[in-house]
Amino acid sequence: MLGLSLGEKLRNWFVEEEPAATSPSARGVVTHDADIERMRDLERRLKALLSQPQLLSAGRIHMLNFDSLRASLGSSWDELRDRVHSSADRIISRQIGDKDVQFRSGDGEYIIVFATLSRAAASLVCAKIAEELYRLFLGDPKLADITVSTAVGAVDGKLMFEHASVADLLSAVEQTVETRGPAERAGGPAAPPASAAIGAEEARRLKLSQLEMAQIGTMYRPLWDVGRQVISTYMCTPVRRFPDGTSVEGMMALSAITEPQQLAKVDIDTLADTVEILDELFRNKFRLMVSVPVCFETLAARRSRQEYLAICQSVPDYLRPFLVFEFLRFPAGVPNGRMSELVNEVRPFCRWTFMRVECRQQSFASLSGTGLTGLTTMIASDRGTEARIMEDMNSFVAAAERASLKTCIVGITSTSLAVAARAAGATLIAGDRIGRAGEIPQHMLRFGWQDLFLREAVR
Amino acid sequence: MPTVLVIDDEDMVRLVLRQFLERQSMTVIEAQDGEEGLRLLRASTVDLVICDLIMPRADGIGTIMQIRRSMPGMKIIAISGGGRSHAMELLKVAEQMGADHVLGKPFTRDQLLAMVARCLPNHSIARSARPG
Numbered sequence: 001m002l003g004l005s006l007g008e009k010l011r012n013w014f015v016e017e018e019p020a021a022t023s024p025s026a027r028g029v030v031t032h033d034a035d036i037e038r039m040r041d042l043e044r045r046l047k048a049l050l051s052q053p054q055l056l057s058a059g060r061i062h063m064l065n066f067d068s069l070r071a072s073l074g075s076s077w078d079e080l081r082d083r084v085h086s087s088a089d090r091i092i093s094r095q096i097g098d099k100d101v102q103f104r105s106g107d108g109e110y111i112i113v114f115a116t117l118s119r120a121a122a123s124l125v126c127a128k129i130a131e132e133l134y135r136l137f138l139g140d141p142k143l144a145d146i147t148v149s150t151a152v153g154a155v156d157g158k159l160m161f162e163h164a165s166v167a168d169l170l171s172a173v174e175q176t177v178e179t180r181g182p183a184e185r186a187g188g189p190a191a192p193p194a195s196a197a198i199g200a201e202e203a204r205r206l207k208l209s210q211l212e213m214a215q216i217g218t219m220y221r222p223l224w225d226v227g228r229q230v231i232s233t234y235m236c237t238p239v240r241r242f243p244d245g246t247s248v249e250g251m252m253a254l255s256a257i258t259e260p261q262q263l264a265k266v267d268i269d270t271l272a273d274t275v276e277i278l279d280e281l282f283r284n285k286f287r288l289m290v291s292v293p294v295c296f297e298t299l300a301a302r303r304s305r306q307e308y309l310a311i312c313q314s315v316p317d318y319l320r321p322f323l324v325f326e327f328l329r330f331p332a333g334v335p336n337g338r339m340s341e342l343v344n345e346v347r348p349f350c351r352w353t354f355m356r357v358e359c360r361q362q363s364f365a366s367l368s369g370t371g372l373t374g375l376t377t378m379i380a381s382d383r384g385t386e387a388r389i390m391e392d393m394n395s396f397v398a399a400a401e402r403a404s405l406k407t408c409i410v411g412i413t414s415t416s417l418a419v420a421a422r423a424a425g426a427t428l429i430a431g432d433r434i435g436r437a438g439e440i441p442q443h444m445l446r447f448g449w450q451d452l453f454l455r456e457a458v459r
Numbered sequence: 460m461p462t463v464l465v466i467d468d469e470d471m472v473r474l475v476l477r478q479f480l481e482r483q484s485m486t487v488i489e490a491q492d493g494e495e496g497l498r499l500l501r502a503s504t505v506d507l508v509i510c511d512l513i514m515p516r517a518d519g520i521g522t523i524m525q526i527r528r529s530m531p532g533m534k535i536i537a538i539s540g541g542g543r544s545h546a547m548e549l550l551k552v553a554e555q556m557g558a559d560h561v562l563g564k565p566f567t568r569d570q571l572l573a574m575v576a577r578c579l580p581n582h583s584i585a586r587s588a589r590p591g
Contacts, residue, residue, distance in 0.1 A: 386515030387468065416493075416518035423513045423539070423546040449552040453524055 059119025061151035062126045063161060064088075066108035068145045072138055076333030083331045084108065084137065090258060091132050095125050123148050127169040136300045139338050143167035215241050216253060218270055219437035220290070222445070223408060223428045226421070229448045233289040233324060234441035235376075235410070235430060236274050238266065249437070250378055250410070251328055251356065260297035263329075264304035267294045271311050277440055278319055288444045289351060291324035296331065299342045312349040320349050326376055327355040336366050343371040354408060359392045364403040374406030374427065381417065390420040397424040418452060461582050462486040462504060463575070466496035466522065467511040467538070472564075476509060479568050480575070483584055493517025497525060505533070507578050510558075512539035512549050520553050527557035534578035540564030 066084065070077045073084075088110060092102050099115035114122040126148040134141035148169060149161040220234040240253035247253075257263050274292050281288065298304045315323065325346050330339075343353050352373035357364070359377040367375075377396055381389040393409060400407045409421045412431030421429045433452075463485050465476045477487045488503060490496035494517040496510065508526060512519035519537060526533050537553035540546040540563040550561035560574045576584040 390513065390515060414516075414518075415521050416513075416515055419518040419520060419549060420513050420515075423549055425545045449520070450555065453521055453556060 059150045059152065060114040060117065060122055062112045062114070062122055063105075063149040063151070064092075064110045064112065064126055064130055065147065065149065066130075066133070069134055069137060069141075070108050072141070073333070073335065076335060079333035080137065080331050081107070084133070087136055088129075088133050090260075091129050094259075095129050119150060123150060123164060123169050127166040130166050131170065132301070135302060136297070137338075138335075139300070139341055143170065216257075216266060217241065218273065219249065219439065220441040221410070221430050221437040222435035222442065223291070223430045224434045224447055225428055226426060229446065231435065231442075231445040231447050233291055233428065235291045235326065235408075236270060236293060236441075237437065238270070238293060239437075254295065254328070260295075260301055260304065263295045264298040264301070264307065267298045267304075268308055268311055271308070275311075275315050275319060275323070278322060279316070281441065281443075282319060282322070286441075286443050287322070288441055289322045289324055290441055291326045291352075291354065293326045293328045293356075294346070296327065296329045296334075296342075299327070299345060305345065309345060312346060315349050321351050323350040324352040324354060324373075325350050327353065330355055330357075332357070332361060333366070336370060339367060339370040339372070347371055352406075354406075359389075359396045359409075362395060362399050364399055364405060367405065368403040372405060374408060375400050376408040376410060379409060379411040379417070381411070381413065386414065386416060386420075389417065390424075393417075393421055393424045393426065397426055401425065415452065460484055460486055461506040461579050462488065463507045463509060464488050464490065464496060464499055464503070464505045465509045466490045466493060466514070466519065467509075468492055468514040469511070472511070472538075476571070479571060483572065483575070483582075485575075485582070493519060493522030493525075496522055500526065500530070500533075507534045507536070507575065509536045509538060509575075512537055512553055513546065520549065520556050523553055523558050524556050535559050536574055536578065537561045538564060538566070 066088070069084065073080055077084075085104065085108075089104075092110060092112065096102060096112060097115065097117075100113060100117075101115075102110060102112045105111045112122075112126060114125070117125065127146075130146045130148065131141075131143060134143075134146060144165045144167040146166040147163045148166060149163050152160055152162050217239050218236050219239045220236055222231045223233040223235050224231050225233070237249045238253040239247050239249045240256065241247045254263065254266070257266065271292050271294070274290055278290050294308065298308050327342075347353060353371065354374045354376045355367070355372055356376045356378070359379055364375065375396075379389050379393065396409075397407050406427040407425070408428035408430065409426045410430045412418050412421060412429045412433045414433055417431070418429060418433055463480050465473050465480075465487055466489075467473050467476070468491050473489045473491075477489065480487050488499055488505070490499050492514045493510075496508070497517075499505075500508070508523075510519045510522055510526075519539070523535055523537060526535060535558045537550055537558035538561070539550050539553070547563050550558075550563060554561050559578060562570060562574055572584050576582075
């Protein structure tokens with residue numbers, strides 16, 4: 001049944017003569033002009049939609065509630081809440097049409113009003129949204145536990161909902177498809193509206209222009225194994241170049257990409273390019289390891305994971321000992337079981353798996369025993385912040401060691417940071433002080449402290 | 460009266476070293492990092508440098524190398540540690556780069572003064588602190 005807060009909100013949308021103070025744009029929230037205009041536009045669209053009496057009878061108002069996701073994530077919910085909401089926003093925006101309206105009505109609760117879809121089609125779109133979101137965070141969720149609620153009437157200004165499980169909704173569609181003839185399935189007419197809506201996602205995925213995609217490339221940064229005194233690994237890192245000649249690397253380079261499919265494409269291209277380079281170097285008697293970045297979104301979604309693993313499976317056996325995977329954009333608080341599952345997907349194809357984390361994260365206990373080899377972190381310091389960064393590195397390495405994880409610290413820009421990173425116990429370090437990133441990985445290089453200091457003296 | 464330059468980013472370490480050394484009739488000047496240390500070294504007459512290795516802005520090893528190049532005869536003691544898991548490894552590096560002696564933190568007053576006595580044999584150090 002509908003919660004009171006949600007009921008109140010929806011009732012406000014229904015009543016045309018409701019005082020303006022109840023509208024989102026008049027709640028005292030300080031927003032930018034564009035935001036205010038967007039909210040007004042949303043308000044106008046909602047009122048227009050809800051003023052049509054046939055909407056309720058047509059079953060176009062739906063509620064998605066992610067309580068079971070919250071329960072499954074347990075204590076991780078607080079850390080993951082923002083990530084869940086932003087992922088939900090993104091998935092919903094992609095699945096619904098331009099004339100449909102969606103808004104978050106509570107913690108993990110969304111209302112979607114479909115402008116044209118039938119009740120069955122709208123329910124199916126909601127089911128697909130829920131399925132995608134749950135898979136992203138839980139891997140293989142129990143679809144029977146996820147419900148889609150459809151508003152079926154209004155009593156005393158409150159909406160009445162009927163509930164259906166995502167499992168039932170999806171299986172109903174499968175049965176419908178099975179009962180249709182092969183010719184019809186192969187391209188016959190009368191595709192259901194829901195399928196049309198889902199199919200439309202293909203056209204919406206390509207939001208990043210080809211020009212923008214071309215600006216994202218890769219560079220290879222040398223990692224110094226401080227204990228063994230050797231540069232044996234090159235870290236492949238995404239680089240985004242701007243028209244003015246400046247660039248950003250690492251996760252910053254990927255921040256402009258919001259679509260998981262685009263991230264997956266970048267990841268797959270990077271893996272394929274890197275393996276080809278590695279193979280060529282191997283044939284030329286170069287023996288070195290290369291670390292390849294892969295985003296959480298790519299591994300978490302089934303379709304892109306399968307595409308990515310297909311490339312992994314084609315990596316020849318003789319190159320696998322030279323391959324390292326670095327997981328990017330993994331949210332803090334991913335459940336241990338889910339983490340193990342994702343790590344184990346790629347482990348057969350590589351020597352090590354590292355995960356990029358925030359330097360200030362103080363506990364990695366949940367990563368212990370997942371099969372992860374180590375953690376990478378990026379420090380950003382200037383001379384004024386070196387003292388604080390040094391303390392952060394101490395804490396970071398100590399926390400990683402408690403979870404039996406190796407550490408790789410990227411962003412070492414001075415000798416003093418290199419010394420402090422080693423004193424803290426870092427396994428691998430990288431940054432301009434160690435070596436600049438290049439277009440292709442170079443050969444393995446013996447590299448002692450003396451080399452590091454003498455190189456500085458020559459400058 | 461010999462002059463000792465203490466280079467360490469930790470105020471407490473500098474204070475303790477100052478107390479130890481001034482009680483042995485030595486003059487102590489202090490620097491918070493390698494850059495300041497090198498500046499003071501050029502501006503003063505110094506007999507001994509005690510230098511920490513892990514410091515922001517200008518680390519100790521690079522500082523020791525610069526001192527060794529510009530003042531080959533300068534006596535240098537490298538100190539490091541303080542709970543960092545691999546700090547001792549860096550003391551070996553400091554020795555290779557020109558430190559006369561190295562001392563891991565934490566150290567006792569006697570350990571420090573014994574090392575100072577080796578570097579300044581012409582200066583009288585309290586008997587309990589002399590090397591055995």
